[in-house]
Amino acid sequence: MTIIASYNIKGGVGKTSTAVNLAYLAAQHNYKTLIWDLDPQGASSYYFRVKPKVKGGSKDLIAGTRELDGLIKATDFENLDLLPADFSFRNLDLVLDERKKPTRRLKKLLAPLNKEYDIIFLDCPPNISLLSEAVFEASELLLSPIIPTTLSMRTLEQLKKYIKDNKLKHIQLLPFFSMADRRKKMHREIIDTLAEKHPDILQSIIPYASDIERMGLERMPLNAYINKSRSVEAYQSLWQEILTVLK
Amino acid sequence: MTATPQYFELPANLTAKKFIARLSKKVDLHIASQQYSIKTFYDSFDWRLYNAEKICEFTHSQQLSQLSLIDKNSGHIIASEELEQLPRFSQQFPEGLFRQNIAPELEMRALLPLCQLPFEIYRLNIFNKDQKTVLRVQIDEYESLNNRVQLIPLKGYEKAHLKVVNILHNILEISPSNCTVLNQALKQQGRKPKDYSSKLAIKLKPDMRGDKASKLIYKHLLQAMQVNEAGTIADTDTEFLHDFRVAVRRTRAGLSQIKNTLPAKVVAEYADFFAWLGQITGPTRDLDVYLLSYQHYKATLPLSLRADIEPLYAFLKLKQVHAQKELSKKLKSPKYNKQLVAWEQYLNESLAKKGKAGHANQSIKAIADSRIWKVYQRVLKEGNAITEQSPAEALHDLRKTCKKLRYLMEFFQNLYAQEDIKRSIKALKGFQTVLGDFQDYEIQELSIKQFSEEMMQQNTSSNTLLAMGVLVQYLDSMKCNARNHFAEQFELFVQAENKATFKRLFTNKA
Numbered sequence: 001m002t003i004i005a006s007y008n009i010k011g012g013v014g015k016t017s018t019a020v021n022l023a024y025l026a027a028q029h030n031y032k033t034l035i036w037d038l039d040p041q042g043a044s045s046y047y048f049r050v051k052p053k054v055k056g057g058s059k060d061l062i063a064g065t066r067e068l069d070g071l072i073k074a075t076d077f078e079n080l081d082l083l084p085a086d087f088s089f090r091n092l093d094l095v096l097d098e099r100k101k102p103t104r105r106l107k108k109l110l111a112p113l114n115k116e117y118d119i120i121f122l123d124c125p126p127n128i129s130l131l132s133e134a135v136f137e138a139s140e141l142l143l144s145p146i147i148p149t150t151l152s153m154r155t156l157e158q159l160k161k162y163i164k165d166n167k168l169k170h171i172q173l174l175p176f177f178s179m180a181d182r183r184k185k186m187h188r189e190i191i192d193t194l195a196e197k198h199p200d201i202l203q204s205i206i207p208y209a210s211d212i213e214r215m216g217l218e219r220m221p222l223n224a225y226i227n228k229s230r231s232v233e234a235y236q237s238l239w240q241e242i243l244t245v246l247k
Numbered sequence: 248m249t250a251t252p253q254y255f256e257l258p259a260n261l262t263a264k265k266f267i268a269r270l271s272k273k274v275d276l277h278i279a280s281q282q283y284s285i286k287t288f289y290d291s292f293d294w295r296l297y298n299a300e301k302i303c304e305f306t307h308s309q310q311l312s313q314l315s316l317i318d319k320n321s322g323h324i325i326a327s328e329e330l331e332q333l334p335r336f337s338q339q340f341p342e343g344l345f346r347q348n349i350a351p352e353l354e355m356r357a358l359l360p361l362c363q364l365p366f367e368i369y370r371l372n373i374f375n376k377d378q379k380t381v382l383r384v385q386i387d388e389y390e391s392l393n394n395r396v397q398l399i400p401l402k403g404y405e406k407a408h409l410k411v412v413n414i415l416h417n418i419l420e421i422s423p424s425n426c427t428v429l430n431q432a433l434k435q436q437g438r439k440p441k442d443y444s445s446k447l448a449i450k451l452k453p454d455m456r457g458d459k460a461s462k463l464i465y466k467h468l469l470q471a472m473q474v475n476e477a478g479t480i481a482d483t484d485t486e487f488l489h490d491f492r493v494a495v496r497r498t499r500a501g502l503s504q505i506k507n508t509l510p511a512k513v514v515a516e517y518a519d520f521f522a523w524l525g526q527i528t529g530p531t532r533d534l535d536v537y538l539l540s541y542q543h544y545k546a547t548l549p550l551s552l553r554a555d556i557e558p559l560y561a562f563l564k565l566k567q568v569h570a571q572k573e574l575s576k577k578l579k580s581p582k583y584n585k586q587l588v589a590w591e592q593y594l595n596e597s598l599a600k601k602g603k604a605g606h607a608n609q610s611i612k613a614i615a616d617s618r619i620w621k622v623y624q625r626v627l628k629e630g631n632a633i634t635e636q637s638p639a640e641a642l643h644d645l646r647k648t649c650k651k652l653r654y655l656m657e658f659f660q661n662l663y664a665q666e667d668i669k670r671s672i673k674a675l676k677g678f679q680t681v682l683g684d685f686q687d688y689e690i691q692e693l694s695i696k697q698f699s700e701e702m703m704q705q706n707t708s709s710n711t712l713l714a715m716g717v718l719v720q721y722l723d724s725m726k727c728n729a730r731n732h733f734a735e736q737f738e739l740f741v742q743a744e745n746k747a748t749f750k751r752l753f754t755n756k757a
Contacts, residue, residue, distance in 0.1 A: 049377045049379035050403075072402055072403055073401075073402060073403030073404065081402055219378075
């Protein structure tokens with residue numbers, strides 16, 4: 001079982017679209033896949049038409065009163081399940097803080113799902129918090145979408161520093177450009193310069209595209225309503241890059 | 248992931264479309280697809296998958312060819328594989344869950360089609376108010392069977408599943424099905440699952456006349472030969488010939504051991520015929536055994552010699568093909584057909600009011616008691632006479648006597664207390680293993696040596712001959728091993744408890 005977090009300190013960079021579309025592609029490739037919507041806004045849950053409601057809320061969940069398996073919902077797609085968000089997840093930090101070894105909590109909760117799933121995607125809320133520390137502890141890959149802007153680049157550097165300072169050696173950071181608009185000169189320039197400066201940035205670039213925005217209307221992963229487009233190809237290429245890392 | 252499906256059988260006049268129309272009045276449903284498919288069920292000839300509570304079905308449509316292995320009791324899919332065509336043997340399947348689940352059951356047996364059903368698949372999704380699928384429904388509309396509905400629950404949406412179950416039960420008055428499609432399809436063909444087994448289960452009555460019971464036993468064995476004949480001729484898999492030969496051997500043992508129940512002239516005539524059958528089927532079976540053992544042989548060699556043994560496989564395969572061709576020819580010959588038909592006719596002839604042979608009119612139970620006890624005594628005598636210095640022949644003779652005893656016990660097993668006879672057969676079987684191993688390793692050792700001489704004539708590489716030499720050494724050590732275990736196994740077989748059971752069973756004395 002591989003745990004992959006879709007994470008960025010910044011909001012609105014395409015974390016949810018990344019988690020949703022990659023989870024869909026993983027499932028299509030016969031990987032038994034789970035996506036855990038950790039964001040209280042519940043965007044992943046919304047995309048899969050699943051009610052953002054978890055029995056017992058964040059308290060029971062983190063306490064382990066209920067097994068995660070009993071809270072999971074099947075999506076409309078083969079091999080793909082979802083652990084929905086709940087509004088109480090806004091307090092996840094506080095709930096975690098009440099536990100012993102809070103940063104190890106997610107990893108412990110996910111361990112029993114080892115047999116059932118090949119890949120688990122964590123769709124994370126922004127910010128660096130106790131929850132994100134727990135996410136880092138649990139994950140092997142940290143997928144980080146970055147918009148090609150100077151500010152986004154600063155957050156990437158912050159994240160790298162955080163990983164280095166906290167000696168999170170087990171985690172592999174995989175940054176990639178997201179919501180890239182080739183028409184914007186600044187985006188083009190940043191992509192070109194940064195690819196040289198940061199060779200660890202993945203090759204695939206997710207474009208800023210209206211078909212991705214339509215996910216909110218269609219309420220399903222991109223590939224489920226469009227067979228072929230630049231965005232579809234971009235996610236497929238990103239998935240292939242991740243597969244190479246996994247192998 | 249999807250949970251275990253639940254199956255319902257629709258009444259005879261309820262078409263898929265009518266069912267959908269009725270269900271759509273109660274739930275928000277969407278027809279996701281409709282396609283024509285052909286379902287073919289597969290198993291080995293001796294029902295190995297079914298015996299292991301598994302059903303193998305291959306669904307073929309224009310869009311998809313899917314092979315599924317299903318738990319017979321729960322309907323849960325154990326493994327599935329997208330395949331265009333089905334390989335015949337488990338080792339020819341792609342590596343994966345499907346292969347892992349069939350290989351231990353099938354072993355060397357071929358996967359063969361049992362029956363085929365054309366049908367129309369309707370796939371429906373049941374939605375909640377967010378248009379989220381909360382239950383999947385599949386309707387299989389058959390041309391010749393009642394239609395079936397399968398509810399495929401989705402994780403986390405158990406309530407929606409229960410709701411539809413209630414609708415089917417209470418409103419549409421449809422009940423869960425307790426009979427698999429396979430069973431129904433077989434029933435239409437006049438068949439039922441597990442209608443072949445190489446094990447004997449002859450329903451004899453204790454007071455049955457000796458000649459009548461003998462004929463009944465031979466009829467069973469003849470039937471076993473007949474059902475295995477086509478597979479033997481076609482070489483579908485090695486076990487057709489194996490079972491054919493077992494039936495021949497059992498018949499020969501019957502003719503020689505169930506004494507004086509049939510006229511001596513008949514016995515003499517057919518003893519010759521079945522001896523001939525044993526002889527003509529021998530070479531192919533021997534080569535089958537070498538080929539089946541090949542991987543094991545290879546694994547016993549040091550790593551550095553394993554590749555060198557490969558020419559032996561090609562050599563054996565070529566020999567087997569020739570032997571098989573000869574065998575097929577003989578099993579299609581007028582001699583074989585004429586004699587077998589005559590034997591069948593003889594067995595079907597009605598019996599005279601009074602049988603002519605010495606024991607023809609005796610009860611079969613009395614005959615069985617006396618024959619088994621006598622042969623058992625012979626086993627004890629021969630076994631007791633074997634010392635560490637005894638020649639191999641003594642063990643081979645004992646092996647043959649044990650085989651006779653075993654066949655007699657199997658012919659007559661339903662005349663005795665089941666638990667006792669089964670335990671006694673098991674004890675004998677355990678003892679036979681050591682004798683069988685001794686004989687098999689000796690013959691294999693000699694054969695491999697003989698093959699190496701033949702291969703030397705064909706300019707086979709010296710490394711291959713070297714590897715075969717190492718193999719001979721291994722077989723010899725295994726033979727010695729079996730010989731060393733003889734005394735211990737004989738002691739186990741003749742332990743007081745077993746002796747008492749034999750005595751109780753076959754002499755009616757405690």
